[in-house]
Amino acid sequence: MKQITEVAAAVMLRGDPARPEFLLAQRPPGKVYAGYWEFPGGKVEPGETARAALIRELQEELGVTVDRAWPWLCREFSYPHATVRLRFFRVSSWQGELTAVEHSALVWLKAGQPADVSPILPANGPILGALALAPVYALTNAEEYGIDAELLRLERALCNGLRLLQVRDKGLAPARREAFAEAVLALARNHDGTTVLINDDPRLARNVGAAGVHLSSRLLWQTDRRPDFERVAASCHSAADLARAAELGLDFVVLGPVLPTASHPEVSGMGWQAFSRLIDGSPLPVYALGGLQPEMLDLAMSHAGHGIALMRGWQ
Numbered sequence: 001m002k003q004i005t006e007v008a009a010a011v012m013l014r015g016d017p018a019r020p021e022f023l024l025a026q027r028p029p030g031k032v033y034a035g036y037w038e039f040p041g042g043k044v045e046p047g048e049t050a051r052a053a054l055i056r057e058l059q060e061e062l063g064v065t066v067d068r069a070w071p072w073l074c075r076e077f078s079y080p081h082a083t084v085r086l087r088f089f090r091v092s093s094w095q096g097e098l099t100a101v102e103h104s105a106l107v108w109l110k111a112g113q114p115a116d117v118s119p120i121l122p123a124n125g126p127i128l129g130a131l132a133l134a135p136v137y138a139l140t141n142a143e144e145y146g147i148d149a150e151l152l153r154l155e156r157a158l159c160n161g162l163r164l165l166q167v168r169d170k171g172l173a174p175a176r177r178e179a180f181a182e183a184v185l186a187l188a189r190n191h192d193g194t195t196v197l198i199n200d201d202p203r204l205a206r207n208v209g210a211a212g213v214h215l216s217s218r219l220l221w222q223t224d225r226r227p228d229f230e231r232v233a234a235s236c237h238s239a240a241d242l243a244r245a246a247e248l249g250l251d252f253v254v255l256g257p258v259l260p261t262a263s264h265p266e267v268s269g270m271g272w273q274a275f276s277r278l279i280d281g282s283p284l285p286v287y288a289l290g291g292l293q294p295e296m297l298d299l300a301m302s303h304a305g306h307g308i309a310l311m312r313g314w315q
Helices: 050-062 122-131 147-159 174-188 202-208 217-222 239-247 271-279 294-302
Strands: 004-014 021-026 041-043 065-078 083-095 105-110 136-139 164-167 195-199 212-215 231-236 252-255 286-289 307-310
Touching: 004 050, 004 065, 004 122, 041 050, 050 065, 050 083, 065 122, 083 122, 147 174, 164 174, 174 195, 174 202, 195 202, 195 231, 202 212, 212 217, 217 231, 217 239, 231 239, 239 252, 239 271, 252 271, 286 294, 294 307
Parallel strands: 004 083, 136 164, 136 307, 164 195, 195 212, 212 231, 231 252, 252 286, 286 307
Antiparallel strands: 004 021, 004 041, 021 105, 065 083
16 A cells, blocks of 8 residues: 655635636755645645645745635646645635745746746646646526526626636527537637636537537446546536545536526535535545535635536526
């Protein structure tokens, strides 16, 4: 049985929550991988929680006191000298001036843009992709609101900063759904950085030039390899679904329902504590789904969610 070194790592964030800046630190001479860039942090000591280790390490390495640190992703990586399990926290508030106490240099980079420093520690690479994901994931609802009304709602939301959406509406006739998807893509192209996925239909995604597909939990289990798209997501309802999505190397997932929904009021929802337990240790960003409102974004993030997925209310 391989020995795993537990590590707490900080994703220090500032600026626009939708496209924040994040901090990388350069490892100093004399350390393994000297000169490489990494998210600051360090080993979890015996008897110490990952959060406690994070707070201690940031005080020692950067000279700051953490105010708010939310759990986020967990990834394992095997280096030649050790296998590490990194628990990443998003840190958005701290006291004190950031200082390179134990690093050669510090740099702020913009999420979603190519990193202009190298090399970056391999274990930290996938985190850069996750940081590029917007905090709100919108699901279209043209079946309920009507196509014209939904396109108007979408246009307003894109002007207000929406950058990640899914064309759902599986009940539309195929020709109408394709025409609707084409109209959605036309609107999205007017707003740089917008990612559009198509629910459960790779053929349609290719036809309209979408960035990728969103797999239902059914299709998730019928898929034996990651579909060949820039972005691939999936709907999950259980720990087994989450593990399957990670095995396929998907970019992110939604998990729910967290709360009762308007479409399924008879379902009580798993609640925030169960949501948090299920995604503890997830290597993939997880959006909370089901009965949510935009003002619940911080609540989802405090329970280790990447953000929230909304079918109503995202405008």
